[in-house]
Amino acid sequence: MAAQPTIRQIDGAPFAATLVAAPAANAVAFVLNARGVRNIWVTDSTQPNARQVTAFTQDDGQDLTSLAFSADGRTLYFVRGGGPNRAGETPNPTSDPAGAEEAIWRVRLDGTPATRLMEGSSPTPSSRGTSVAFLRRGAIWMASPSSGDSVRVSQLLRMRGSGGSLRWSPNGEQLAFVSNRGTHSFVGVYTLSSKALRWMAPSTDTDNAPVWSRDGSRLAFLRVPYAGRRLGFRATRSAQPWGIMVANAATGEAREVFRATAGRGSAYWAIVADNQLQWMAGDRIVFPWERTGWVHLYSVSANGGAAKELTPGNGEVEFVSTSPDGTRVLYNTNIGDIDRRHVMSVVADGSAAPVPTASGAHIAWSPVYSSQGSTYALVSDAKQPAHAAVLQTSRWNMLAPESMPADFPAASLVTPTAVSLRAADGVTSYGQLFLPPNAQPGKKYPTVIFLHGGSRRQMLLGWNYGAYYHHAYALNQAMALRGYIVLSLNYRSGIGYGMEFREALRQGATGGSEYGDVVAAAKWLGARPDVDRTRIGLWGGSYGGYLTAMGLTRNPELFKAGVDIHGVHDWNVGIQTFVPDYDVHANRLATRTAFLASPMAQVKNWRAPVLLIHGDDDRNVRFVETLTLIQQLRAQQVPVEQVVFPDEVHGFLRHESWMRTFEAAIDFFGRKM
Numbered sequence: 001m002a003a004q005p006t007i008r009q010i011d012g013a014p015f016a017a018t019l020v021a022a023p024a025a026n027a028v029a030f031v032l033n034a035r036g037v038r039n040i041w042v043t044d045s046t047q048p049n050a051r052q053v054t055a056f057t058q059d060d061g062q063d064l065t066s067l068a069f070s071a072d073g074r075t076l077y078f079v080r081g082g083g084p085n086r087a088g089e090t091p092n093p094t095s096d097p098a099g100a101e102e103a104i105w106r107v108r109l110d111g112t113p114a115t116r117l118m119e120g121s122s123p124t125p126s127s128r129g130t131s132v133a134f135l136r137r138g139a140i141w142m143a144s145p146s147s148g149d150s151v152r153v154s155q156l157l158r159m160r161g162s163g164g165s166l167r168w169s170p171n172g173e174q175l176a177f178v179s180n181r182g183t184h185s186f187v188g189v190y191t192l193s194s195k196a197l198r199w200m201a202p203s204t205d206t207d208n209a210p211v212w213s214r215d216g217s218r219l220a221f222l223r224v225p226y227a228g229r230r231l232g233f234r235a236t237r238s239a240q241p242w243g244i245m246v247a248n249a250a251t252g253e254a255r256e257v258f259r260a261t262a263g264r265g266s267a268y269w270a271i272v273a274d275n276q277l278q279w280m281a282g283d284r285i286v287f288p289w290e291r292t293g294w295v296h297l298y299s300v301s302a303n304g305g306a307a308k309e310l311t312p313g314n315g316e317v318e319f320v321s322t323s324p325d326g327t328r329v330l331y332n333t334n335i336g337d338i339d340r341r342h343v344m345s346v347v348a349d350g351s352a353a354p355v356p357t358a359s360g361a362h363i364a365w366s367p368v369y370s371s372q373g374s375t376y377a378l379v380s381d382a383k384q385p386a387h388a389a390v391l392q393t394s395r396w397n398m399l400a401p402e403s404m405p406a407d408f409p410a411a412s413l414v415t416p417t418a419v420s421l422r423a424a425d426g427v428t429s430y431g432q433l434f435l436p437p438n439a440q441p442g443k444k445y446p447t448v449i450f451l452h453g454g455s456r457r458q459m460l461l462g463w464n465y466g467a468y469y470h471h472a473y474a475l476n477q478a479m480a481l482r483g484y485i486v487l488s489l490n491y492r493s494g495i496g497y498g499m500e501f502r503e504a505l506r507q508g509a510t511g512g513s514e515y516g517d518v519v520a521a522a523k524w525l526g527a528r529p530d531v532d533r534t535r536i537g538l539w540g541g542s543y544g545g546y547l548t549a550m551g552l553t554r555n556p557e558l559f560k561a562g563v564d565i566h567g568v569h570d571w572n573v574g575i576q577t578f579v580p581d582y583d584v585h586a587n588r589l590a591t592r593t594a595f596l597a598s599p600m601a602q603v604k605n606w607r608a609p610v611l612l613i614h615g616d617d618d619r620n621v622r623f624v625e626t627l628t629l630i631q632q633l634r635a636q637q638v639p640v641e642q643v644v645f646p647d648e649v650h651g652f653l654r655h656e657s658w659m660r661t662f663e664a665a666i667d668f669f670g671r672k673m
């Protein structure tokens with residue numbers, strides 16, 4: 001019998017991320033995270049086969065992000081390291097005594113080594129020259145070539161608020177940006193020659209997502225009416241309708257060219273894209289709208305008028321980019337295949353129906369056109385982890401096949417199947433079922449339910465496009481290969497199944513209604529002949545840790561053990577992490593509802609053994625959430641085990657953190673289930 005693949009083998013393939021295309025030279029770049037060692041790979045007109053252009057060698061937890069090409073496509077800028085937490089500390093998960101930083105690096109595609117340029121983030125190379133605008137602690141700075149290979153940096157302008165969304169005009173003479181003022185935001189335009197700053201029709205609303213017209217005379221941006229402080233972890237089904245403004249860059253005067261209708265789609269839901277708005281050829285603006293209850297793309301004239309739906313169907317558009325000539329939009333969607341993602345393209349004026357790219361049971365995201373019109377994407381399937389690929393004769397062909405480890409056990413992996421189930425209140429939820437290979441008829445198997453985090457997430461019928469859930473998919477595979485049945489549950493309040501599913505009523509801090517789907521899943525599994533209903537466990541991270549803890553407090557009769565990774569255990573604490581001035585006394589009913597929807601409200605019922613795992617530099621779910629839970633469980637003599645990662649953040653930055661987490665989980669379930 002072949003040796004059982006280890007979790008380190010199953011989760012040992014590189015994870016591909018951050019695919020970007022250059023405006024010239026047919027260059028495309030992406031990041032490969034190979035067991036925590038992150039490096040940048042490129043392909044271009046000189047060498048169509050992908051090649052590694054950086055030389056990092058350690059699982060050091062220093063992410064590579066914000067890749068941005070120069071106008072000529074010959075130089076690539078990127079950020080190494082993460083942003084500061086509220087205490088101003090940058091992520092240092094190896095506890096490196098020298099500390100860590102968030103800095104902008106540069107690598108030329110001529111083979112010379114990458115070099116660190118300066119502290120900062122959001123490198124935004126000029127659309128014409130060789131300058132690079134960037135952010136440093138919320139201020140806007142500029143780096144310009146100096147003697148030799150060095151750069152001269154200077155703060156571009158001093159203003160209130162925090163800068164973001166840097167956008168060069170097509171001629172490289174102006175820089176548009178967003179100035180975030182906390183309760184509202186403005187769009188500004190800075191002119192380099194005159195050093196003049198002009199606000200675009202400033203108002204009480206939140207203006208963001210600026211995009212230049214193709215002739216550089218105008219700017220379009222989103223205007224979202226002020227709606228008070230958003231506390232999160234609750235449904236938002238409607239709002240004061242958002243709109244699209246078009247401003248004259250020279251005068252700052254603007255007018256509204258589109259406004260969402262009341263009801264469905266009146267609350268803006270973002271796509272994943274460099275720009276939320278795409279200024280296309282023919283002066284048309286392409287934008288996302290949820291009017292039908294699904295996130296679709298629409299097209300409207302920059303002069304106003306009726307919006308035209310480009311992507312009809314029951315499913316969501318998620319990742320969006322455009323062709324260099326502005327005639328086509330490239331996007332991914334689950335329309336027609338709800339538990340996967342496929343890349344489509346459509347003409348921006350809506351004169352023709354969307355066109356598919358590749359067929360097959362794959363998951364494709366982050367699609368981009370190269371400057372010479374080739375189509376690239378990040379792709380995975382049930383067995384092949386996330387990789388960068390180019391579209392050739394309607395197939396996705398891997399760009400860096402040599403990066404796959406020889407011991408990756410693709411053939412041993414199982415292929416999950418799509419399932420759906422109904423909760424007591426009638427709401428349908430969805431999931432992927434992993435069955436142990438060579439399952440024996442009549443045998444009853446121990447079973448675990450995986451609960452994703454977010455909760456605006458969706459697990460799929462294959463390796464996930466998010467790093468966190470790419471890792472989670474590996475553990476689900478490892479558990480199935482170790483003889484567990486695994487149900488990966490897409491509970492209500494997740495994405496992919498429409499607005500009303502995502503914005504499920506009484507979710508999270510307003511009632512925890514999604515826990516009803518967890519109970520339904522346990523009962524659905526318990527009714528299966530191959531499930532040992534006395535051996536059902538739960539595991540999940542963050543929001544999934546919350547639901548794991550809910551199961552162990554609310555229904556100790558259903559669940560035998562749990563692995564709770566940085567879970568939310570008190571919604572009032574969870575909200576305060578994102579809203580520091582949240583006042584639990586401002587609305588006592590809401591505060592009490594939030595507490596009653598939290599595991600801590602019924603922690604006295606907790607009996608089952610649990611493994612708690614947390615990094616203490618967690619910026620999303622504070623370490624104290626686990627501290628207070630452990631204190632209470634010890635007082636109740638509940639069998640509690642723990643794994644703590646000093647200086648790790650929420651989505652573990654080190655591969656070794658994930659491996660230690662998963663090895664501990666496999667061992668824990670082996671002993672407790």
Ligand SMILES: CC(=O)N[C@@H](C)C(=O)N[C@@H](C)C(=O)O
Pocket residue numbers: 452453454455457468541542543544568620621650
């Ligand atoms: C928004 C956020 O941080 N939510 C957390 C409770 C969470 O679930 N975080 C991760 C796991 C995520 O997927 O967002």
